[in-house]
Amino acid sequence: MKQPIAIQALQTELGKRxxxxxxxxxxxxxxxxxxxxxxxxxxxxxALMPQMALVVQKHNLNKRALFNYTINRWYNFWSATGVEQIFTNLDDVIPAVNQKDRLIDFTIHKIPFDHKTTVFPKYFKKTINYAKHNEKELITWLYANQSSQQRHHLKNRLFIVVYDSNGSHWKVKANLTLLKAEIEKYVSNFSPNKLHSLTFADHSQALSDIIWVIQ
Structure with missing residues (x-):
């Protein structure tokens, strides 16, 4: 079982980035x-700093290059970890039995989901107002343009799309208080009938939805 995280303490740590x-x-x-x-x-x-110094020395890497890469991975991972705990703390959400299953983080009303927090994508080329009224179009775009790394898949996924009115969308990932409020609102009003159903080129299918988090 995963060790519980103090959400407020984690928010403070994320804020340092x-x-x-x-x-x-x-x-x-x-x-x-x-x-x-x-x-x-x-x-x-x-605690990141001394570990980065060791890696730079061991692998003869550029210090600034490793710093940038590390803090982004760290920030995204721990924000996602906080978001997952926010979900699984809710009564209607059940954590995945296999914690190493990359396709399922939890189930809501017996429907399995992976979750992905993502900034509102500038390459979508449409406004947020358009996207909110055409969610399936944005979801299809997100599946098509997702990372090719380990988390790539075409299974059920909840996208938490973060948006900042000043354009610094990535900073919203640190605002776990706001993320928690929007996730709780979404889960309390969850209905399988509201999910978007997608069929991909390989004929596989998935259920998906967007939770909007705007500051």
């Missing part, structure tokens, strides 16, 4: 994921 620009410096890849896998066991910001 916001002072730095959101720059990856390279496309996410398996090699650099390997270098930075210590993030999974490092929930605090300060």
């Amino acid at each position: 916001l002072a730095y620009p959101y720059i990856w410096g390279r496309k996410q890849n398996d090699e650099w994921d390997f270098y930075t896998n210590f993030i999974y066991k490092t929930p605090t910001w300060e």
Whole structure:
């Protein structure tokens, strides 16, 4: 069973990353994921620094390049971990039996879902108002343009789409208080009939939906 996380404490830690620009410096890849896998066991910001120094020295890497890559992976992972716990703390949500199952994080009303927090994508080329009235179009776009890394799949997924009126959409991932409020609202009003049904080119099917988190 996963160790419970103090959501407010985690929000404080995530907030420490916001002072730095959101720059990856390279496309996410398996090699650099390997270098930075210590993030999974490092929930605090300060503890990242000595571990990054060790990796830079061991693999002769550029310090700034590793810093940018690490803090983005760390931020996204721990925000997602907090979001998953927000879901599974709710009465109508049951955590996946197999915690290593990359296709299922939890079930809602017996329907299995993976969840994905994503910024409102600029390459969607439509306004947020359009997207909110055409959710299936955005969902289809998100499936088609998802990462090719380990979490790529065409199974049931709930997308938590974050949007900031000032354009810094990525910063909303740190606002676990706001994410919690919107997730609780969504789950309390959950209805399988409201889910979007998709059929892909390989004839596989999935159920999906969007939880909008706007600040």
